[in-house]
Amino acid sequence: MARLTRLAGLMADVALGLPRRAARYEVRKDVAVPMPDGVTLLADHYRPAGHDEPLPVVLVRVPYGRAGAFGQLFAAPLARRGFQVFMQATRGTFGSGGQFRPFTTERDDGLATVDWLRKQSWCDGRIAMAGASYFGHTQWAVAPYAEPPLTCVMPHITSANMTGRLFYEHGVPQIHTALSWSATIGRQERPGLLSSLPDPRDRSRVNRALGRLPLQAVDVAVAGAPVPFWRDFVAHAEPGDTFWQQADHDQADLSRMPPVSTVTGWWDLFLAGNLADYTALRAAGVQARLVVGPWIHGEPGELRTIAQTDAAWLGHHLNGGPAPAGAPVRVYLQQAKRWLEFETWPPPGVRETLLHLGRGERLVTRPDDEAEPSRFTYDPADPTPTVGGPLLSPPGKQADNTSVEKRDDVLVFTGPALDGDFDIAGPVSATIFVRTSLPYADVFVRLCDVDPKGVSRNVVDGIQRLDPRLSEEPGPDGVRTVHVELFPTAYRFRAGHRLRVQVSGGAFPRYARNMGTPEPFGAATEGVPCDFEVLHDTAHPSHVAVPAL
Known part of the structure; x- marks a missing residue:
């Protein structure tokens, strides 16, 4: 032995x-x-x-x-x-x-x-x-x-x-992560030699369960019994609930x-x-x-x-x-296959570069006076899906976004082919000027890398919930200025590639669908479609800000 x-x-x-x-x-x-x-x-x-x-x-x-x-x-x-x-x-x-x-x-x-x-x-x-x-x-x-x-x-x-970084990212419940983890901890001590090992069937169980409404008891479908964490997660998601303060340090x-x-x-x-x-x-x-x-x-x-x-x-x-x-900060520059060292994070000396949403579904260097608003409708009965991204377990990371970008509820803005490599490192953010038909809505923004063959792969993304109990009231014209924090990154867009920005009303099942009502997400069963107008003219310069090295 x-x-x-x-x-x-x-x-x-x-x-x-x-x-x-x-x-x-x-x-x-x-x-x-x-x-x-x-x-x-x-x-x-x-x-x-x-x-x-x-x-x-x-x-x-x-x-x-x-x-x-x-x-x-x-x-x-x-x-x-x-x-x-x-x-x-x-x-x-x-x-x-x-x-x-x-x-x-x-x-x-x-x-x-x-x-x-x-x-x-x-x-x-x-x-x-x-x-x-x-x-x-x-x-x-x-x-x-x-x-x-x-x-x-x-x-x-x-x-x-x-709370704000994981359970309810900028107000939006991360249901895929929460239910996947609930499935793991809910059965990890069950009798049997294999109970503590990953079960390949969990992924399909979780995805099927997240398609059901209401969500408050779907833990039983993936774990065979109620899981206290999932019940706490769905019960304490409303604005002003102090239950999770004990988890934030x-x-x-x-x-x-x-x-x-x-x-x-x-x-x-x-x-x-x-x-x-x-x-x-x-x-x-x-x-x-x-x-x-x-x-x-x-x-x-x-x-x-x-x-x-x-x-x-x-x-x-x-x-x-x-x-x-070595330096205290060591990060991998993706697509360049090299490590970078910095004294601080965010890195010193980066230059903020603005990618403006322009007319004709283009990314431009400055706002366009004549750009008309772009429109789409988000329907919680057919929620905008997501592929790839930061998840608890594979599949995640980068993925082909073609199927998502073909949908009518996703706006796509693409820049010109790059003359040379374009490296970014640090926080990424977006400012989107939007008018919605409902006061309850989500704004999801994703930055993608489009290769010379036209395949679009996600790089970073972020989401922000609009809720009259939390958000500022829209202006007299009904327009809201929505600031979205995307994930940070260190990434090389190679010469010949193009940058692309998606704007949509959700990313399901990574995040809970927005039902368009004030009903708690775990109890909701009926949703209302929401019409979006994204403005991107000189008076409303919607853009994504990237940190150029």
């Missing part, structure tokens, strides 16, 4: 691109940690063999199980490098007591665990936290509040703000954060929040490093980079090893 364990460890290190290390360690399973409310959480304790003295602890808090793939990916590789790791199952998962209500108890439980660890004879008082995605979030729930502060953290592919005192290392991907659904967090951390004076690669959420290349940067970050902050080399 010991030989098999070592072989498995060697294979894991090779897969993660880590130098081979054979440090011996012991694992004490099912370590009980009492919470203040009487609930007990269980953890596995990895400790270097032959060491009796107190050592620093790397805390990993995870809802997907302490053993199996997650233990092999996030605990054992660190243990083989001589670190003491404490991998804890979050409340209500894999032996830990209580109910798993995601994002609602991680601050209290995490702080209580840190306090308990510091009282153990085998802990020297220094605690780091590691992990990605949900267990990146568990770091944000603890690090700004821990006293004394943590030694360092590594919150990868996650965000300090879960971007308003905490970030100056109290320890040094931060973070990894994300251009196609990761957490990207926008991840980069906003990095910028805020640096503004607060926190030592921080950032890597952004060409990855979707949990892609192998992303996981390898996480493992490698974690080992270096912990070696520096816990063992006094050398500081990571």
Whole structure:
């Protein structure tokens, strides 16, 4: 058994691109940690063999199980490098007591665990936290509040703000992500050897379920039983609901954060929040490093980079090893197959370039006096579909947008062929002047790359909900000025390619369809079509702003 364990460890290190290390360690399973409310959480304790003295602890808090793939990916590789790791199952998962209500108890439980660890004879008082995605979030729930502060953290592919950046992106529920994740967590502890593995049938189940109305109980269709997270997600989406404030930590005192290392991907659904967090951390004076690669959420290349940067970050902050080399920001320039390094994010010295929507479905360099409004109708009974983009799991990333761009409910504006390569890096935004027949509507904007054969592939996009309870009233002429935050990127449009902008009223099933009424999205069953007029003359200069390198 010991030989098999070592072989498995060697294979894991090779897969993660880590130098081979054979440090011996012991694992004490099912370590009980009492919470203040009487609930007990269980953890596995990895400790270097032959060491009796107190050592620093790397805390990993995870809802997907302490053993199996997650233990092999996030605990054992660190243990083989001589670190003491404490991998804890979050409340209500894999032996830990209580109910798993995601994002609602991680601050209290995490702080209580840190306090308990510091009282153990085998802990020297220094605690780091590691992990990605949900267990990146568990770091944000603890690090700004821990006293004394943590030694360092590594919150990868996650965000300090879960409400406006992920659950309800600029007011629009991300139903595909929410239901896909509900399907995973809803069945992960079912009896059976394969219950915790990805099920290829989940994708079709989720898509079928999202086509149903109402949405409030479709979790049963994908998970076989109600999933508390989905019920919370649909019940607390209305403006003014404070339920999810406990999941947002971007308003905490970030100056109290320890040094931060973070990894994300251009196609990761957490990207926008991840980069906003990095910028805020640096503004607060926190030592921080950032890597952004060409990855979707949990892609192998992303996981390898996480493992490698974690080992270096912990070696520096816990063992006094050398500081990571190079600039603090390292990003991959897509379509150029090269990495760029910057001192800050957004990159310094970029030039904002405006792509104006012009007449004749053209992208132009300046507004056109004679451009007539462009019109379309969004019908929630036949919602505008989306392809590609940042999703929880494949298929995502870039995709052929031909089928979407042929629809009558999608406006398309295309620029001329480029004389040379055009590189952009940084935030992308849009300003769209729009008149709608209903006060409830969504504005979706997508920037695409059109190759010489005419194939249009998405680069970045964004959405903004119009809601009279939140939005400014339209002007006397009924026109609204809608600012849309698209995802950031670093991307090369190659010579001979053309830039294209889409404008539409939705992107289903990635986002919930806008029914045109104030009815909560989870309970709605009837929708009303909405007529759009997009203005793009000199008085209404609708445009997309890109950061040119």
